[in-house]
Amino acid sequence: MLEAIKLKKTYGDFEALKGLDLKINAGDIYCLLGANGAGKSTTINLFLNFIDPSEGQAKVNGLDVTTHPLETKKFLAYIPETVMLYGNLTGLENLAYFAKLGGHNEYSDSDLRNFLKHVGLQDGAVEKRVAAYSKGMRQKVGVAIALAKQAKALLLDEPTSGLDPKASNEFSELLKQLQGGGAAILMATHDLFRAKETGTRIGIMREGRLMQQLSTDEVSHADLERIYLEHMH
Amino acid sequence: MYSLIVAHETRTLAKTPSLLWILLLLTAAIAFGAWASSSVFERQSQGATAISNYENGMRTKMHDDLAKYEEKVKASGGKMEFAAVNHAPGEGPPQATNAGAVGSETESFAVLPPTGLAALSIGQSDLNLNYIPVSMKNIIDATKDNEIENPVNLKAGSFDIAFVIIFLLPIFIMAMSYDLLSSEKERGTLAMVMSHPISLRKLMASKLVSRIAILLAVVIAFGVGAVMAVGSELNQAETWARFGFWLGATVLYSIFWFALAVLVNAAGKSSATNGIVLAGSWLAFVVVIPTIVSVVTSTLYPAPSRLDFIAASREAQTAAEFERMKALDQYYYDHLELVPGGEDKANDFLTLSLANNASIEKAIKPLYDEFQNQLNRQEDAVTKFQFVSPAIMMQLAMNEVAGTSADRYENFMKQVFKFHAQWGEFFTGRFLKRDPLTTEEWKQIPTFKYVEEPFSDVLARLMPSLLGLLVVVAALTAFAFSSLRKYRVAAR
Known part of the structure; x- marks a missing residue:
């Protein structure tokens, strides 16, 4: 579903991404680990076609994102570090807008409410302006948007950063539900524990290069931390 | 998709308190502009009516005296006599029998009527007198007369609807659109939207449509309201055709500023930077460039100063008075058929005065013509340079639509000079022959009625400004939207 082929991004002399090869299939939660500036967000931005690759290809559902920018975005959902919504609209109004932007006009008001209920947004919050939402509530609305969009691939850029453990755990559970529904998920994170708990595969990045890929089944928490730190030195 | 984003943007804008303030200020500015400019024209037309009524009243009184005298002569079976200019009141034939006295001591006011949409743009109508007294006296002197106007007003210009549209509307547009993309990028919602x-x-076009719709709804509604409130000749198709062009020019001018906002946003800078760049652009296009064009045109074609003109006119007057006998002889030499019998010519002050006026007019006419020609050259130069700033194109278009352009005034002045010649021709011959005027002849006294220039002439002058705006707006919009290709949703 998500595929990077010799994907490279340079800014002048600086190489942000040095020929990334990556494939994430339906049902995979692929966690990208790495320090700041390792190339995790660059990879996500390239899949979103927010920036142009210098070389190589980023493909979604077999389509190159640079030549099919709109078609590929029909399959994608994006959850950034903080899901930014229109603060003067309610959660429900935001969800309705983004669902329609994704081409889904078929939802009734109760359908949309169900999405928000499903992700755990309290009933009272649905009609409140998003400006008053906590970060956890915003992330939930982000997942609701992905659900409403029926996204086949999710791109998450440190989505649990700053969330308390409970909210973080709830978010992981939602991701697993999406994974169960057959979505391919790419999540950039600093959280080794969350990556091991939630992911199916892990990639460790450093200075724009994918240093090592692991299956979460094959590695313990301690081993993962050791391997990660080895790559960071 | 367009309608979805347009609806969303409109709803978001509607919940933005600052937008409501912007629109409120805009409507207040339009209403005030309409009121202020209508009061200027009301004052002008009241002045024209009052002075015409006064002069007509004077001539009516003379006419009544003449009618009484005619009846008296008819009853006595005598002959109509010619009144001497310097006769004592109450004795002999009335002044009304003397064509020279009627023609030079009463004036007929040539009035330039405002168009139905004059209130939309005052233009230079506050500088040019819209009613010119025409008599046998020197007409060029009359054109120098002006109403007393606050010099600060003349320097600063008028707060009319054209001022609101040209100067203020861009500021309102910039306030609505300086952060079209930058604010969404800064808030993080742009990335959310663009992941769809x-x-x-398409996003930008939808944002523009919602803003243009809101702004133009207000401008059109209040524009129509202003026309209904302070316009005239509303039953004439030409008035509404002029309004249509006003609307077209306003829409194009508004789109120019929105397109500029798109271009500035496409550079991907912060909202604060965009605001500064747009404010600078406003200063450049609305203030600096028009000022430079004005300085360049008046440097290229310097008009003789009005002071020189007045000084030359006085010199001519002094010289004429100095050589009044020579002037009179020259006058009669030019008009041999008018030389009266008897020895009274030297004593006839009015005859001398006419001769003086003719020689003064002859002396200063070349200077006046040169003055007018230089003004015309300046106007032509501004017409050519107008394409460097949409504000200049807009001002010229507004003046044409409102009928306050320099060209319409020139057309009026040509008719005034022609009328002055007719007036002089009618009275001078009768006066110099000392033929007493009759009530029958009185009916043939020329009257002035401004003949409006053909609308096709107005269109011919309007089109370069409108087409210029159209081309500039189309090119800028295309360039701005193509610049969006380079826009990066994500920061590096």
Whole structure:
């Protein structure tokens, strides 16, 4: 579903991404680990076609994102570090807008409410302006948007950063539900524990290069931390 | 998709308190502009009516005296006599029998009527007198007369609807659109939106449509309201055709500023930077460039100063008075058929005065013509340079639509000079022959009625400004939207 082929991004002399090869299939939660500036967000931005690759290809559902920018975005959902919504609209109004932007006009008001209920947004919050939402509530609305969009691939850029453990755990559970529904998920994170708990595969990045890929089944928490730190030195 | 984003943007804008303030200020500015300019024209037309009524009243009184005298002569079976200019009141034939006295001591006011939409743009109508007294006296002197106007007003210009549209509307537009993309990028919502299947250009177009719709709804509603409130000749198709062009020019001018905002946003800088760049652009296009064009045109074609003109006119007057006998002889030499019998010519002050006026007019006419020609050259130069700033194109278009352009005034002045010649021709011959005027002849006294220039002439002058605006707006819009290709949703 998500595929990077010799994907490279340079800014002048600086190489942000040095020929990334990556494939994430339906049902995979692929966690990208790495320090700041390792190339995790660059990879996500390239899949979103927010920036142009210098070389190589980023493909979604077999389509190159640079030549099919709109078609590929029909399959994608994006959850950034903080899901930014229109603060003067309610959660429900935001969800309705983004669902329609994704081409889904078929939802009734109760359908949309169900999405928000499903992700755990309290009933009272649905009609409140998003400006008053906590970060956890915003992330939930982000997942609701992905659900409403029926996204086949999710791109998450440190989505649990700053969330308390409970909210973080709830978010992981939602991701697993999406994974169960057959979505391919790419999540950039600093959280080794969350990556091991939630992911199916892990990639460790450093200075724009994918240093090592692991299956979460094959590695313990301690081993993962050791391997990660080895790559960071 | 367009309608979805347009609706969303409109709803978001509607919940933005600052927008309501912007629109409120805009409506207040339009209403005030309409009121202020209508009061200027009301004052002008009241002045024209009052002075015409006064002069007509004077001539009516003379006419009544003449009618009484005619009846008296008819009853006595005598002959109509010619009144001497310097006769004592109450004795002999009335002044009304003397064509020279009627023609030079009463004036007929040539009035330039405002168009139905004059209130939309005052233009230079506050500088040019819209009613010129025409008599046998020197007409060029009359054109120098002006109403007393606050010099600060003349320097600063008028707060009319054209001022609101040209100067203030861009500021309101910039306030609505300086952060079209930058604020969404800064808030993070742009990345959320752009992760959906929508192109940046479509998003931008939808944002523009919602803003243009809101702004123009207000401008059109209040524009129509202003026309209904302070316009005239509303039953004439030409008035509404002029309004249509006003609307077209306003829409194009508004789109120019929105397109400029798109271009500035496409550079991907912060909202604060965009605001500064747009404010600078406003200063450049609305203030600096028009000022430079004005300085350049008046440097290229310097008009003789009005002071020189007045000084030359006085010199001519002094010289004429100095050589009044020579002037009179020259006058009669030119008009041999008018030389009266008897020895009274030297004593006839009015005859001398006419001769003086003719020689003064002859002396200063070349200077006046040169003055007018230089003004015309300046106007032509501004017409050519107008394409460097949409504000200049807009001002010229507004003046044409409102009928306050320099060309319409020139057309009026040509008719005034022609009328002055007719007036002089009618009275001078009768006066110099000392033929007493009759009530029958009185009916043939020329009257002035401004003949409006053909609308096709107005269109011919309007089109370069409108087409210029159209081309500039189309090119800028295309360039701005193509610049969006380079826009990066994500920061590095």
